[in-house]
Amino acid sequence: MASSSSSSSCRVLASQAFRQSRLHFYYFSSVAGFTATSFRPRFLLASSLFSESFRCRHGVSSVSSDPGPLPFPGTYYSKPSAVHEKAGVYARPIASGFGKYSRRGISTEVRPDEGASSGESASSEGTPYDGSTSHDAQGAEQPSQENSKSAEGPYEEKLDEKKQVLRAALAHVPKLGWTEAAMLAGARDTGLSPSIVGAFPRKEAELVEYFMDDSMEKLTEEAENHKEELSNMILTARIAWLVRSRLQMQIPYISKWAQALSIQFSAVRMVAELSLRNLLQANPLNLPTTLKQRALLMDEIWHAAGDRSSDMDWITKRAILGGVYTATELYMLTDYSPEYQETWSFLDRRIKDAIDCRKTAQEASHLAVAIGAGLGNTINSFLRRQSPSGI
Amino acid sequence: MTLLKHMPISKLHRNCRAIHIGQRLSQSGVTSFGFKEVPEEEKTRMVGDVFKSVASKYDLMNDIMSGGLHRLWKDRLVSKLRPFPGMQHLDVAGGTGDVAFRIVDAIYTREQRSFRGMLANTEAKDETRVYVCDINPAMLEVGQKRALDRGLAECPALVWMQGDAEALSFEDGSVDGYTIAFGIRNVTHIEKALKEAHRVLKRGGRFLCLELSHVQFPIFKDMYDLYSFSVIPSIGELVAGDRHSYQYLVESIRRFPSQEKFAKMIADAGFVDVEYENFVGGVVAIHSGFKY
Numbered sequence: 047m048a049s050s051s052s053s054s055s056c057r058v059l060a061s062q063a064f065r066q067s068r069l070h071f072y073y074f075s076s077v078a079g080f081t082a083t084s085f086r087p088r089f090l091l092a093s094s095l096f097s098e099s100f101r102c103r104h105g106v107s108s109v110s111s112d113p114g115p116l117p118f119p120g121t122y123y124s125k126p127s128a129v130h131e132k133a134g135v136y137a138r139p140i141a142s143g144f145g146k147y148s149r150r151g152i153s154t155e156v157r158p159d160e161g162a163s164s165g166e167s168a169s170s171e172g173t174p175y176d177g178s179t180s181h182d183a184q185g186a187e188q189p190s191q192e193n194s195k196s197a198e199g200p201y202e203e204k205l206d207e208k209k210q211v212l213r214a215a216l217a218h219v220p221k222l223g224w225t226e227a228a229m230l231a232g233a234r235d236t237g238l239s240p241s242i243v244g245a246f247p248r249k250e251a252e253l254v255e256y257f258m259d260d261s262m263e264k265l266t267e268e269a270e271n272h273k274e275e276l277s278n279m280i281l282t283a284r285i286a287w288l289v290r291s292r293l294q295m296q297i298p299y300i301s302k303w304a305q306a307l308s309i310q311f312s313a314v315r316m317v318a319e320l321s322l323r324n325l326l327q328a329n330p331l332n333l334p335t336t337l338k339q340r341a342l343l344m345d346e347i348w349h350a351a352g353d354r355s356s357d358m359d360w361i362t363k364r365a366i367l368g369g370v371y372t373a374t375e376l377y378m379l380t381d382y383s384p385e386y387q388e389t390w391s392f393l394d395r396r397i398k399d400a401i402d403c404r405k406t407a408q409e410a411s412h413l414a415v416a417i418g419a420g421l422g423n424t425i426n427s428f429l430r431r432q433s434p435s436g437i
Numbered sequence: 438m439t440l441l442k443h444m445p446i447s448k449l450h451r452n453c454r455a456i457h458i459g460q461r462l463s464q465s466g467v468t469s470f471g472f473k474e475v476p477e478e479e480k481t482r483m484v485g486d487v488f489k490s491v492a493s494k495y496d497l498m499n500d501i502m503s504g505g506l507h508r509l510w511k512d513r514l515v516s517k518l519r520p521f522p523g524m525q526h527l528d529v530a531g532g533t534g535d536v537a538f539r540i541v542d543a544i545y546t547r548e549q550r551s552f553r554g555m556l557a558n559t560e561a562k563d564e565t566r567v568y569v570c571d572i573n574p575a576m577l578e579v580g581q582k583r584a585l586d587r588g589l590a591e592c593p594a595l596v597w598m599q600g601d602a603e604a605l606s607f608e609d610g611s612v613d614g615y616t617i618a619f620g621i622r623n624v625t626h627i628e629k630a631l632k633e634a635h636r637v638l639k640r641g642g643r644f645l646c647l648e649l650s651h652v653q654f655p656i657f658k659d660m661y662d663l664y665s666f667s668v669i670p671s672i673g674e675l676v677a678g679d680r681h682s683y684q685y686l687v688e689s690i691r692r693f694p695s696q697e698k699f700a701k702m703i704a705d706a707g708f709v710d711v712e713y714e715n716f717v718g719g720v721v722a723i724h725s726g727f728k729y
Contacts, residue, residue: 207641207729230521238641238729239613244519245643245710245727 208245210236212256216299219257223302224250224309251332254306258339261295262346269350276350282397284351289371289397290390292343293378297386304379310336344368366404370396468625471688477625484623485573487682488532492575494677495533501672507535510721511618514647515539517714517723518614523564527612527637529602529630530620532576534583534595536647537569540616541594563593568612570600602630607637614638618647622693631706638728644708649690650699650715650722657718665690696722 215232222228226249233240246252268291269276276284296303312332344364353363374393381389468477475483491498499507514536520526520543528536544565571577577597584590600606602617602624615634624630634644652658665687673683694702696713699722704711708726715722 211641226519233641236641239639239643240521240524240641241518241613241639241643242641242727243521244517244725 224306265292288347366400469692471685480625488573489575490679491677491682520544525612526567526614529570529617531569532571532580534580536618537567540567565594568596610639613642616645622689635707642728644726646724651695652719
């Protein structure tokens with residue numbers, strides 16, 4: 047009995063560790079994306095980000111004239127145009143040398159039908175995402191049974207009431223911001239005593255988290271509703287569509303979204319400012335939940351886009367998308383163009399950059415294979431010449 | 438009963454026999470008064486006598502016994518409650534006004550911070566009511582005197598009233614918050630008081646209970662027992678001139694249900710999201726619950 051329970055707890059620990067290690071990667075990429083886009087422009091990219099946002103502010107809309115893509119945070123820092131040219135130079139001989147490796151378009155990289163068929167097979171086995179969540183559920187149950195201090199009670203009811211309050215509070219966010227005042231107003235709207243705000247120990251952070259969760263559910267629904275449309279799109283368009291529909295959910299709250307970000311990333315802000323006052327204030331640490339939610343969102347987008355990979359790419363894809371998403375989210379804050387056209391074109395450019403970068407990497411690996419093959423032939427022939435007997 | 442009375446106290450509270458006997462007797466209309474068993478109707482009067490005799494020195498004694506910590510515990514209780522303008526609050530067994538003053542202060546300072554205009558409307562502030570309810574007029578007098586000293590005598594938000602925690606004169610669903618600090622231990626029927634709290638609270642309202650509770654850590658527990666059974670009655674004799682009241686105090690703490698058991702009782706009364714927070718290793722615990 048004891049051994050079985052210890053082995054099961056070991057399994058839970060191991061699965062948690064596995065999940066953690068993956069999430070940490072997300073955390074890193076997401077934070078890198080955030081810090082890079084928010085702080086780097088001042089030091090490294092003075093021109094690109096500022097010039098773009100500046101232009102938008104003055105309403106000189108220039109969607110068509112691309113001033114050169116902004117280096118995509120977390121992937122490369124050198125001037126992108128130079129990378130592109132090099133990529134082109136490398137690409138041509140490889141493409142000509144290896145017919146089957148011809149420069150595949152982005153569109154054919156993951157074909158929708160291919161994604162769908164592999165998705166069916168993968169879902170029966172359990173994708174890495176599904177697997178980790180089921181382990182997570184197991185892991186979450188066990189400790190709660192052991193060291194929960196709460197007495198038993200009708201929990202489902204409680205969740206509903208709390209969610210009602212948060213949902214009602216969202217209506218007050220555009221006016222009152224992500225504050226306790228909005229939550230109090232939300233409680234009044236639902237006819238509950240505002241004392242219920244005491245049931246949210248991390249205060250307004252839980253409101254932001256609720257919004258993030260809720261939006262992700264909506265995104266999943268929307269992706270489900272537009273399945274047909276999505277399957278007719280190429281991969282980049284699918285990703286762009288999903289990111290765009292997710293970001294559109296933030297439009298009602300855009301004037302207060304900077305505040306939401308500051309709540310979500312309060313730890314990053316604290317470290318960045320290195321302010322003793324901030325550190326001493328009993329600020330609840332919201333960062334872990336924030337990053338987890340963002341990681342899951344990236345996973346959801348890739349999932350909805352039909353990605354079923356489970357190799358190393360699985361991590362890089364989500365990390366890169368995390369960067370694209372965060373950069374666009376920040377760009378959106380200062381976008382005053384009608385219907386956020388600037389933001390969507392910014393998003394398209396970022397995705398294009400990411401795909402270009404990926405192609406560059408692929409082509410580099412093909413080159414390495416080619417060189418390796420060439421070397422192999424040389425050595426082979428050299429050896430053959432050394433031993434004329436043909437041993 | 439006389440046997441229980443003459444047994445060494447340190448042995449008695451350890452072997453739990455008294456508690457079992459107490460439970461058996463409570464069915465036949467007998468309840469505990471410290472380690473003694475008294476008829477139920479007697480307990481209310483006896484507790485009343487205790488507080489009548491210590492009312493004047495109550496605050497001083499609290500400061501001495503807890504080393505001033507009871508102020509921090511009460512601060513924590515109010516910060517957990519998160520009072521808001523327009524709140525209807527009921528503080529039971531709060532005759533000296535310690536908790537009520539803190540709630541009023543919290544609401545008024547928050548009002549000054551003004552919540553970006555939304556809650557700055559003065560009518561919400563005018564609607565704020567903190568009802569201080571105590572069964573003992575002597576304790577209420579102490580509280581009213583202290584309100585005068587604090588300049589809160591004219592405060593419309595403070596309402597002083599005599600009342601029994603087991604039969605409150607409030608309508609169903611009429612208050613946002615219910616606190617009881619160091620009081621529920623002295624109530625004859627704890628279950629009844631909890632039911633009553635549940636009745637008067639609005640949906641979404643919060644129940645908070647600050648109470649002396651049980652220490653779990655072995656060595657600290659022994660030190661705490663030594664302190665409470667040897668030191669506190671002596672201090673009571675020296676300062677308040679009443680040894681028996683403080684003997685009752687420490688005994689009633691031992692008879693009070695443990696944190697887990699009390700949390701279960703709160704949940705049984707209909708509260709959800711019940712949790713508790715220990716202070717100083719369990720000397721004091723704040724129990725919290727919501728009514729939905």
